[in-house]
Amino acid sequence: MQITTPDIGVEKATVAEILVKVGDTIAVDDSIVLLESDKASVEVPSTSAGVVKSILVKEGDEVSEGAALVEIETEASEATAPEAKAEPVAETVKTEAAPAVEEKVAAPAAATTSQSVEVKVPDIGVEKALVGEILVKAGDEIAVDDSIVVVESDKATVEVPSTVAGTVESVVVKEGDSVKEGVVLITVKTTSSAPTASAAAETAPAKTEAAPTPVEKAQAQPGQSGPVEINVPDLGVDKASVSEILVSVGDRVEKDQSLVVVESDKASVEVPSTVSGTIKAIHISQNQEVKQGMPLMTIDGVADVQPSEQAKEQAAAKPAPAETKPAPSPSKAVEPTAHVANSSDKLSKEQQAENAKVYAGPAVRKLARELGVLLAQVESSGPHARVIKEDVYAYVKQRLTAPQAAPQQAVAQVASGLPALPDFSAFGGGEIATMTRLQQVSVPQLSLNNFIPQVTQFDLADITELEAWRGELKAGFKQQGISLTILAFIAKAVAFLLKEEPYFAGHLADDQKGVLLRNEIHMGIAVATPDGLTVPVLRNPDQKSIKQIAVELGELSKKARDKKLSPKDLQGANFTITSLGSIGGTAFTPLVNWPQVAILGISPATMQPVWNGKDFDPRLMLPLSLSYDHRVINGADAARFTNKLTKLLADIRNILL
Numbered sequence: 001m002q003i004t005t006p007d008i009g010v011e012k013a014t015v016a017e018i019l020v021k022v023g024d025t026i027a028v029d030d031s032i033v034l035l036e037s038d039k040a041s042v043e044v045p046s047t048s049a050g051v052v053k054s055i056l057v058k059e060g061d062e063v064s065e066g067a068a069l070v071e072i073e074t075e076a077s078e079a080t081a082p083e084a085k086a087e088p089v090a091e092t093v094k095t096e097a098a099p100a101v102e103e104k105v106a107a108p109a110a111a112t113t114s115q116s117v118e119v120k121v122p123d124i125g126v127e128k129a130l131v132g133e134i135l136v137k138a139g140d141e142i143a144v145d146d147s148i149v150v151v152e153s154d155k156a157t158v159e160v161p162s163t164v165a166g167t168v169e170s171v172v173v174k175e176g177d178s179v180k181e182g183v184v185l186i187t188v189k190t191t192s193s194a195p196t197a198s199a200a201a202e203t204a205p206a207k208t209e210a211a212p213t214p215v216e217k218a219q220a221q222p223g224q225s226g227p228v229e230i231n232v233p234d235l236g237v238d239k240a241s242v243s244e245i246l247v248s249v250g251d252r253v254e255k256d257q258s259l260v261v262v263e264s265d266k267a268s269v270e271v272p273s274t275v276s277g278t279i280k281a282i283h284i285s286q287n288q289e290v291k292q293g294m295p296l297m298t299i300d301g302v303a304d305v306q307p308s309e310q311a312k313e314q315a316a317a318k319p320a321p322a323e324t325k326p327a328p329s330p331s332k333a334v335e336p337t338a339h340v341a342n343s344s345d346k347l348s349k350e351q352q353a354e355n356a357k358v359y360a361g362p363a364v365r366k367l368a369r370e371l372g373v374l375l376a377q378v379e380s381s382g383p384h385a386r387v388i389k390e391d392v393y394a395y396v397k398q399r400l401t402a403p404q405a406a407p408q409q410a411v412a413q414v415a416s417g418l419p420a421l422p423d424f425s426a427f428g429g430g431e432i433a434t435m436t437r438l439q440q441v442s443v444p445q446l447s448l449n450n451f452i453p454q455v456t457q458f459d460l461a462d463i464t465e466l467e468a469w470r471g472e473l474k475a476g477f478k479q480q481g482i483s484l485t486i487l488a489f490i491a492k493a494v495a496f497l498l499k500e501e502p503y504f505a506g507h508l509a510d511d512q513k514g515v516l517l518r519n520e521i522h523m524g525i526a527v528a529t530p531d532g533l534t535v536p537v538l539r540n541p542d543q544k545s546i547k548q549i550a551v552e553l554g555e556l557s558k559k560a561r562d563k564k565l566s567p568k569d570l571q572g573a574n575f576t577i578t579s580l581g582s583i584g585g586t587a588f589t590p591l592v593n594w595p596q597v598a599i600l601g602i603s604p605a606t607m608q609p610v611w612n613g614k615d616f617d618p619r620l621m622l623p624l625s626l627s628y629d630h631r632v633i634n635g636a637d638a639a640r641f642t643n644k645l646t647k648l649l650a651d652i653r654n655i656l657l
Contacts, residue, residue, distance in 0.1 A: 002056070002068045003032060003046055006180070007127065011568075013037040015061045020070065024052045028172065028183060033057065033069050047182040048118075050074035074118075114191040117164045118184045119148060124160075126293070129153040131177045132361045133383055136186065140168045149173065149185055152361030166190035228275045228301055230259065232294045239291050240264040241437060242284050247297075251279045259297060262290060263437070263563065277301015347372055360387040367392050438532035448594040453630045456589040456601075459642035461622040461649040463605060469652075477550065486622075487525070487579060487602070488550040493648040494600060495521050495542035496655050498575060501641055504598045505574040508632050515597075515632055524573035524593065525553060527560040534560050535593070537573045580604060587623050597632040600645075601625035622649065 005013075017034040020026060031043035032052075050072035057069055121129075133150040136142060147159040148168075166188040173185055232240075244261040247253060258270040277299040284296055347355065347369050355368055358375035364387055368375050375387050378395045382388040424430055466489055477484040498505045498521050507516040521542045524535040536556040541549055559565050578590050579602035590601040603623035609616035626642050648654050 001048055001050065001074050002071050003044075003048070005035070005063045005065055005067045005069060006044065007065050008035060008037065008042050008044075010037040012062050012064050013042070015057050015059050015063060018055060018057070018059060019043070020052050020055070022052050022054060026050065026052060026072065035063065044069060046070075046072070047120075047180075048072060048074055048184055114189060116169055117166070117188050117190050119162055119164065119186050119188055121151070121160065121179050121181050121183045121185060123181050124151060124153070124158055126153040128178050128180045129158075130361060131173050131175050131179060132386070134171055134173070134175060135159070136168050136171065138168050138170055142166065142168060142188065151179060152363055160185065162186075162188065164188050164190050226300070227280055228277065228299050229295050230271075230273060230275075230297045230299060232262070232290045232292050232296060233271060234292050239289050240269070242286055242288050242290060245282065245284070245286060246270075247279050247282075249279050249282060253277065253279060253299065260284070264441070264567075269566070271296065273297075273299060275299055275301045347374075358387060359385060364389055364392060371396055436531045438529075438534065442532065445593070446591065449591045452592050452594060454589075454592050454627055455630050455635065455638070457626045457628070457635070457638040457642050458587055459624045459626070459639075459646055460608075461624055461646040462610070462619050463622045463649050464620045466649055466652055467605070467620050477547070482547065482550050483554050484546075484550050485553070486605075487577070488546050488553060489652060490600075490602065490649065491523060491525070491538060491541050491549050491553070491577060492544075492546050493645060493652065493655065494575070494577065495523065497641065497644055497648065499542055500644075501637070503632060503637070504628070504641060506597060506632065507574070507595045508597060508629065512631070518574045522572045522574055524576035524596075525556060526576065526578035527557050529561050529563075531563075533578075534565065534570070535573065535576060535578075536560055536565055536569045537571065576600070577602065587625055589625060590627050592627050592629050597629040598638075599627050601627065 013035040014037070015033055016036040018032075019034060020030075020032050026032065026046050027049045028047065029045040032046050033044050035042045035044060053071045053073045055070050057063060057067070063069070129151040130153070131149055132152040134148075135150065136146075136148050142148065142162050143165045144163065145161040148162050149160050151158050151160060169187040169189045171186050173179060173183070179185070240262040241264070242260055243263040246258050246260060253259065253273050253276065255274065255276045256272045259273050260271050262269050262271060278301065279297055280300045281298040282296075283298070284290060284294070290296070351374060352369065355365060355375045358378075359380070360368070360375055365375070367373075367389060368378075371392065373392055373395060375392075378387050378391050380387040381391050463486065467486065470484060470486060470489065474484050502517050503515060505518055505521060507518075509516055520540060523538045523541050525538050526533055526535050536559065538549065538552055538556065544552075556565075556569070559569065573593075574596060576590075576593050576596060576599040578599060580588065582604055585603050586606075587603055588601055590599045592599050601624070603625065605620050605622040607618050608621045610619040610621070624642055624645065626638055628638050
């Protein structure tokens with residue numbers, strides 16, 4: 001069995017360390033390799049227990065989602081190996097035996113096989129979930145589709161059905177465990193009794209051909225007709241707003257046709273249809289906040305269904321000995337949260353600690369935080385006195401019958417960290433002007449600057465010769481459709497300097513005892529848009545020419561103004577440049593954008609008299625403002641950095657030396 005790279009939130013990552021060796025015995029969730037990207041270091045856990053048979057990667061390899069990491073030998077594969085080998089032998093004996101003997105043996109005897117089968121977590125639509133309840137125990141007899149465990153995430157509570165029938169041998173997980181797709185839940189001993197292959201072929205060939213199994217039927221069918229629910233895909237952000245609905249009920253749509261446009265502080269994304277068909281219902285409205293997994297529309301059409309899913313549907317259609325309670329549909333689980341999507345956490349740390357003592361799943365705890373509910377006050381109705389979402393909604397509905405003013409003031413204090421605004425009605429009053437969505441979502445990120453001891457170093461760069469050279473090149477670039485700004489030269493000079501001064505492109509470690517030094521330069525470039533400031537990322541400017549940088553700066557600016565930036569365009573920066581352009585001003589103190597430790601501010605250049613030793617020369621001087629995190633950068637280092645930068649900008653040829 002191969003352990004593959006899970007979804008780690010980036011396209012590629014580097015194998016930094018291999019944590020196991022051939023022959024090691026590992027358990028489920030034991031870390032096997034350490035992966036590093038420009039975002040984080042991640043330990044990849046094993047999804048199964050067994051012995052490491054071979055390691056399929058080496059340190060320094062680049063891997064992406066689905067890439068094989070190690071191969072392990074599980075107990076199940078060892079147990080089934082002898083059985084697999086025994087079958088050909090039996091077949092040979094039957095072939096060599098005389099027909100008369102074959103008939104005698106085949107009539108009364110039947111081949112009985114038993115094996116241990118692992119039942120694993122299916123695709124539940126989230127990366128991780130918690131085991132809320134275990135519904136079976138060792139020794140229980142279960143049928144296909146019998147519920148075996150309840151798993152809970154912040155999106156839904158789901159009962160996981162068994163994919164096989166038999167006797168439960170062991171329960172591998174326990175309540176409270178964190179699981180994900182592919183993790184083993186239970187092992188089941190299955191027993192099947194059937195006539196031998198040769199006897200079955202001789203006695204009832206017609207019957208075998210005429211009665212294909214439900215799985216064969218399911219595999220033969222290309223798709224499933226009927227209503228198909230289209231959900232919000234992974235957008236790379238927690239929440240986004242529906243800015244435009246592109247279809248109406250009754251419209252005919254094709255697969256991959258755009259249905260809605262959703263916007264976040266990072267990008268605008270068109271969500272495509274996964275099937276062809278007719279729009280039956282639209283579950284969202286314009287400006288509604290949505291997140292991954294929420295239902296968008298129901299389409300009456302043909303969906304591509306995997307054979308395994310079809311097999312389950314065929315099996316579910318058969319009458320079962322005992323009906324199992326169906327898991328709540330994603331729409332029912334998620335729909336109510338749409339009404340509270342704008343809420344932030346409304347509980348203090350002490351209240352959240354009290355909620356942690358109450359038996360409830362992560363989705364319920366999150367809902368309680370958003371609604372400001374103390375779970376100890378909620379009457380539980382779930383199994384084993386577990387608080388479920390319906391209990392929270394019932395409690396809130398009951399409390400809302402009497403409006404209360406005091407909690408609203410408490411919310412304002414907790415959300416902003418500041419006291420509530422005073423009453424200005426005696427001084428003429430006022431009205432609330434709503435900030436843009438980009439401004440609203442920037443508030444939490446900007447608030448992180450309160451925890452950074454920031455200092456700003458000011459300097460002046462003489463760019464007289466640089467500007468003259470830019471003037472000579474500008475016309476030729478313009479003919480090629482390229483806008484050559486002074487920012488392209490500054491980005492190139494800063495990228496060159498960051499290779500010499502890596503601490504300015506690093507990050508303070510979580511334990512505050514070290515600095516994460518990055519292997520690559522990814523530079524955030526602040527762009528002003530009608531909605532506010534956004535910071536797309538210029539990749540590897542140290543490896544590009546000034547012409548390439550100018551082209552990419554133009555493309556990023558256009559995408560920012562058109563709201564076409566993707567989440568990837570805004571991630572991974574380790575240094576930022578922000579410029580006032582020609583707006584005006586002489587200097588300013590830009591805010592360090594955590595987790596970065598430095599940011600360079602550029603003010604408009606002005607002609608100034610500069611003393612050359614004999615007289616004053618008119619020189620074009622560019623103000624620089626370097627803000628830095630004093631925990632990582634010393635004042636002397638910052639002064640040296642800006643001094644080096646002024647020399648590079650005074651004579652850009654120094655980069656070639």
